[in-house]
Amino acid sequence: MSWKRPTAAFAVGALCLATAACGTSSGTTATAGKAEPPGAGYPVTVTDCGQTTTYTKAPSRVVVMNGASVAEVSSMLALGLGDRIVANAQSYGMSEVPGRVQAIAKLPTGGVKLNDIQDIPREAMLNLRPDFVLSTTGFGFDPKNGYATRKDLASIGAHTYMPVKGCDDASSVKGPPSIDDSYSMLRDLGKIFGVSVRAEKLIADSRARIAAISARVTTKLKASAGTAQPSKVMVIFSNMSMGANEFSSIAGVGIWNDILAKAAGSNAFASVTSNSFADLSKEKVAAAQVDALVVVSYHDPDPDAYARKLFAQFPQWKAARDKRYTVLSDSIYLGPSNDVAVERIARMLHPDAL
Numbered sequence: 001m002s003w004k005r006p007t008a009a010f011a012v013g014a015l016c017l018a019t020a021a022c023g024t025s026s027g028t029t030a031t032a033g034k035a036e037p038p039g040a041g042y043p044v045t046v047t048d049c050g051q052t053t054t055y056t057k058a059p060s061r062v063v064v065m066n067g068a069s070v071a072e073v074s075s076m077l078a079l080g081l082g083d084r085i086v087a088n089a090q091s092y093g094m095s096e097v098p099g100r101v102q103a104i105a106k107l108p109t110g111g112v113k114l115n116d117i118q119d120i121p122r123e124a125m126l127n128l129r130p131d132f133v134l135s136t137t138g139f140g141f142d143p144k145n146g147y148a149t150r151k152d153l154a155s156i157g158a159h160t161y162m163p164v165k166g167c168d169d170a171s172s173v174k175g176p177p178s179i180d181d182s183y184s185m186l187r188d189l190g191k192i193f194g195v196s197v198r199a200e201k202l203i204a205d206s207r208a209r210i211a212a213i214s215a216r217v218t219t220k221l222k223a224s225a226g227t228a229q230p231s232k233v234m235v236i237f238s239n240m241s242m243g244a245n246e247f248s249s250i251a252g253v254g255i256w257n258d259i260l261a262k263a264a265g266s267n268a269f270a271s272v273t274s275n276s277f278a279d280l281s282k283e284k285v286a287a288a289q290v291d292a293l294v295v296v297s298y299h300d301p302d303p304d305a306y307a308r309k310l311f312a313q314f315p316q317w318k319a320a321r322d323k324r325y326t327v328l329s330d331s332i333y334l335g336p337s338n339d340v341a342v343e344r345i346a347r348m349l350h351p352d353a354l
Contacts, residue, residue, distance in 0.1 A: 041191075041194055042055060042056050042057055042058075042194065043055060044191045044192065044194075046161070046188050046191055046192055048161055048162055048164060048167075048188065049138065049162055049164065049166070049167035050167070051150065051160075053161075055159065055191075055192055058084075058192070058193045058194045059084060059131045059192065059193065060084055060131060061084070061128070061129060061130045061131045061132065062076070062081070062084045062086060062130065062131075062132045062133075062134065063085075063086060063087045063088075063089075063110070063120065063125065063128055063130040063132070063133045063134070064076065064085060064087070064088045064089060064090050064133075064134045065089055065090075065119055065120055065133065065134060065135045065136065065140040065147075066089035066090050066114070066117075066118050066136075066140075067090070067119065067135060067136025067137060067139065067166075068136070069090060069136040069333065070090050070091070070092045070104070070330045070333070070335065071136065071163070071182075071185070071333055071334040072090060072134040072135075072136065072163075073085070073088050073104055073107070073134075074095075074097075074100060074104075074330060074335045074336055074337065075182075075186055075189055075335060076134075076189065077100065077103050077104070078186070078202060078337075079186070079190065079193065079195050079198055079199060079202070079336075080198060081189070081193055081195070082103060082107060084132075084193070085108065086108055086110055087109055087110025087112055087120070087130075088104065088107040088109060089109070089112070089114060089118065089119055089120055090104070091104055091105070092104070092298070092329060093299050094297060094329045094330075095329055095330045095331075095337075096328060096329060096330065096331040096337060096340045096341070097330070097331070097337050100330070110124075112124045112128070115146060120147070121146050121147065122146055122147055122148040122152065125147070125148040125153070126152065126153075126156060129156065130153070130158045131158050131159065132158060132159050132160070132161070132192070133148075133153055133158055133159075133160045133161070134160075134161055134162070135160065135161075135162045135166070136162065136163070136166050137162055137166030137167075137168070138162060138166060138167060138168035139166075141162075161188065161189075161192070163181060163184070163185045163334060164181060164184060165177045165181050165334065176253045176254065176255075176257065176258075177254055177258070177334060178255060178258040179258050179259065179262070179338045181255065181334055182206075182255070182334050182335055182336065182338050183203045183206070183207075185334065186199045186202055186203055186336060187199055187200070187203065202336060205339075206336070206338065206339040209339040209342075210262050210338070210339050210342050213262070213263065213339075213343055213346050213354065214262050214263075214342075214346075216346075216350075216353045216354060217263060217346050217350045217353045218264060220350050220352065220353035221264055230260075230261075230264050230265050231264075231265045231266070231291040231292050231349045232265075232266060232267075232268035232288075232289045232290060232291045232292075233260055233265045233266065233267060233268055233290070233293070233294055233345070234250065234267075234268045234290045234292075234293050234294070234319070235250070235251035235256050235260070235267060235269075235294040235332070236249055236250050236251065236294070236295060236296065236310075237249035237251070237295075237296045237298055238295050238296065238297050238298070238300040238303045238306035239300050239306055240298060242277055242279070243279030244279060245280055245281050246280075246281060246282050246285075247278075247279070247280045247281070247282065247284075247285050248277065248278075248279040248280075249277055250269050250277060250278040250279075250280060250285070251267065251269070251276075251277060251278075251296070252267075252269060252270065252273040252276055252277050252278045253270065253273065253274060253275060253276060255332070255334055255338070256294075256332050256341075257270055259341045259342055259345065260345060262342045263342050263343075263345040263346035263350075264346065264349060264350060265292065265345060265346075265349050268288050268289060268290050268291075269288065286313075286314055286316070289317075290314070290317040290318065290320075291317075291318045291319055291322075291324070292318075292319050292322075292324040292325065292326075292348055292349055293307055293310065293311075293317075293319045293324065293325035293326075294325065294326055294327075294328055294332070294345060294348075295310075295325060295326070295327045295328070296327075296328055296329065296332055297328070297329050298329070307325045307327070311323065311325075324348060324349075325348070326344050326345065326347075326348045328341055328344060331344070
């Protein structure tokens with residue numbers, strides 16, 4: 001079964017699509033933190049994708065566009081801001097964070113009839129009367145795609161925001177996506193909504209958890225007399241068709257590479273492409289060294305079956321011989337829960353270290 005999804009919409013979402021190593025994730029659905037007085041810290045100024053916006057108060061009518069992402073809605077929930085959302089188009093159907101799927105499902109949709117790529121068209125957007133709109137990339141503000149522009153939204157008093165790695169201007173994006181980009185979005189949203197204390201705690205908890213995990217697995221590798229090398233990991237989106245070849249949904253350049261590195265692993269296919277995804281033949285996949293497998297499930301009802309199918313196709317892989325794989329969903333993307341992905345991958349690769 002091949003999930004058919006418009007490549008551009010999915011790919012941009014995947015680029016942009018949370019204490020101790022075994023402690024509670026920093027990406028919980030709602031985070032309790034030190035109370036911040038209403039209106040404290042305003043005005044605040046935030047710059048994203050060449051646009052500088054000054055906020056005099058926290059937005060109260062938020063619309064979250066789809067963009068094949070859950071990064072934005074998950075970040076809002078992690079910051080305890082779900083009650084500000086009047087329409088959410090993002091959903092994923094699964095999450096590594098307990099309660100997140102249910103929390104997203106309970107958010108209002110605004111009664112919007114979505115377009116063919118499951119996003120909010122211009123007139124429907126304007127009729128929602130938002131004062132703040134979140135988009136994964138500039139794709140969601142492009143009139144050629146039938147969307148309200150940032151100028152359209154400004155004309156009705158709505159501010160707009162997209163993560164820095166979603167900017168249209170490639171010159172404004174320095175380097176591949178990383179976990180720090182997840183932190184940048186949390187920090188920006190914290191400033192915009194007056195919950196910076198909460199945002200900084202999420203960031204600090206995530207950094208501490210990842211640092212603890214990395215320290216343990218690094219110590220484990222050093223104990224191997226310096227001979228152990230980072231495991232080669234294939235990251236692939238299950239049952240996705242995104243190119244001309246049989247294997248067109250292999251993760252290339254993306255935030256997942258930073259996540260793998262923090263877990264003392266490396267992307268087995270990072271060198272074959274400069275794009276978000278590699279589009280490879282079966283022969284090229286068969287020739288690769290794959291020590292472990294990460295299956296990213298995007299609305300796939302049985303990602304474990306997909307892993308078993310790959311192992312049957314490529315029995316020569318060390319991953320297949322060891323049956324070494326894990327299934328992830330939202331934590332492998334931009335968002336508040338990258339620490340969860342680091343922990344899950346590290347536990348797969350270095351079970352004796354955690």
